Amino acid sequence: MLTHKVRVFLMAGGLFLGAAMPVHGQNLSDTPSLHVDEPIRPIPLSHEVDAKKVALGDRLFHETLLSGDNTVSCATCHIIDNYGVDNQKVSAGIEGKSGTVNSPTVMNSRFNFAQFWDGRAANLQEQAKGPVTNPIEMGAVWEDVITKLQGEPEYAQAFSDLYEDDITPDTITDAIQHYEYTLNTVNSPFDQYLRGNDDAISDQQKRGYSLFKEFGCVACHQGINVGGNMYQRMGAFIPYFNKENTNSKDDLGRYNVTKNERDLHVFKVPSLRVAAHTAPYFHDGSVATLEEAINIMARYQLGHDITLQENKDIQAFIQSLSGAYIKAAE
Template sequence: MMLTTKQIMKNSEHFSWQFTRNVKLCLLGVAVICSPQILAGEPLLDEPIKPIPLTVDVDLKKVALGRLLFHEPRLSGDNTVSCATCHDLKTGGVDRTKVSIGIKGRKGIINSPTVYNSGLLFRQFWDGRAETLEDQIDWPIQNPIEMGSQWPDVLAKLYDDDKYPGMFKAIYDDGITRENVKNAIAEFERSLITPNSRFDQYLRGDENAITAKEKRGYMLFKRYGCISCHQGVAVGGNMFQVFGAINSYFKVRGNITEADMGRFNVTGNPEDKHVFKVPSLRMVALTPPYLHDGTAKTMLDAEDVMFKFQLGRKAPKKDKEAMVAFLKTLVGEHPEMKK
């Protein structure tokens, strides 16, 4: 028993070093709900998917400030678009459109990924061009088709506000700065983990947390090889992969855009053509449409594409449905999802 608890501790510590913050946020009191389940059965320690830690170390003051800023339309050029516009926390952290709409109705060029669990990802954006959540924020703020803003304007607007100057001063000695705005938003994003999914309960030893069909789906997910890329705590989000690993996706789809070049745009290395960050599947059940181009409307559609181009093999519909059932068990909990 000592060993098991230790292992779980190790698992949760595994990511907590990323967060060298001082306050421990216990989301939802989830830990209390879960602890009997931890004791219920032997946890599955050797699985390639690991449960999301139940708690995350974040600075609650920064989280509160970051939450306000995340919903703050004044971060955009014409005060109409906030982070939450495209990353709606009530709908899985996305807007569920093929590409998002920025200021003045401008259309994005790539499907918006969810903001939930983004703190667990090893890099940000589909092409991984930002190394941290802080870095990531510069792009949407300044991109003319997204929030179309300039930092000096953003900072000026925040200075003019009644509450922001005081809130910043209470946390940061130097008050409202570009780095501090980014840090607060990033801290809020780091708090957006979704622990205690049914699948995590299963991993923690509750054998009945998922049904026979869902277990079968998980077995198939491993057997067909999806697990080679979609693994780890976030079920993805810790590596890059070429889209079209076995058969060329872009030859079939045609009309190749700059966004389709993926990581090549960042490194210029020909080996990185059409290479993308493997997306996390944690919230996949809530975040249609799928793929970087948003062309797959349902999870089954996305699986079809994955089988054809990434796995290079066929699967009966029954298997794909079982895998969809499994994917649905990956969705965890967060207070923001219920608000």
């Protein structure tokens, strides 16, 4: 499938869609960044997309036919225009059933090293299969979904154009994965700062970043996604869970995947890229504000009691990590 591939270049302060070659030296991603030794890396400004699969994935992502009663789509809980979340403690599935964990954002999820809070899916395609058949989320059966999609001529056509195997769970999730690859928030003020524009972030945000490094937040929240590339125990410094607040199986974290006691209450370190907009926080959505979340992290993960001013500075820094999602066009 060599066709349909276009390269999308997203420019600072605007949008430029062009052909495959970086002409006139306009490709910002090639500009050397001034802050190269920092523990955080900027999100690339351009990436290859398979435009037809992305378009199909986009439709499927918003397709309620993927649920048992045709009421819920991926986008019900992952609202694209709302930083990929619904801001609910736990999301509502079909027939108003409540989920058990907080829906994480789909934004920048391609940069996560594993998917779900406990990392049980190695990639987005594997992840996408989860909610469709989960009885309290989309509550569907694959055969029904396939039959429903086959009934729509446009889908039938699109799948047969793009895939040898037509409509299967694999091809459906492959298309969704291609779409999710494009859900990136690029050119955040902090990325601009990393690329050498010292004025892109405020003094408070710089202070916040210093504190973020000084307090050790950055030991886990690092890399391109400011997190999302390792596991850590919730309560690494001071135990966070006790008998009273261990309410559900989900609180056991990665233990559910490995069945190894070492992994009790261990979770994937979430990305902070759009964290400023994805309240409530943590796997159970139990914490309503970013301020509170930072305090808990400082105390239970890092063994620091931080001042309100320090907290505010770090919040300001986290704000600077969010870039804009720009819909890829064909």
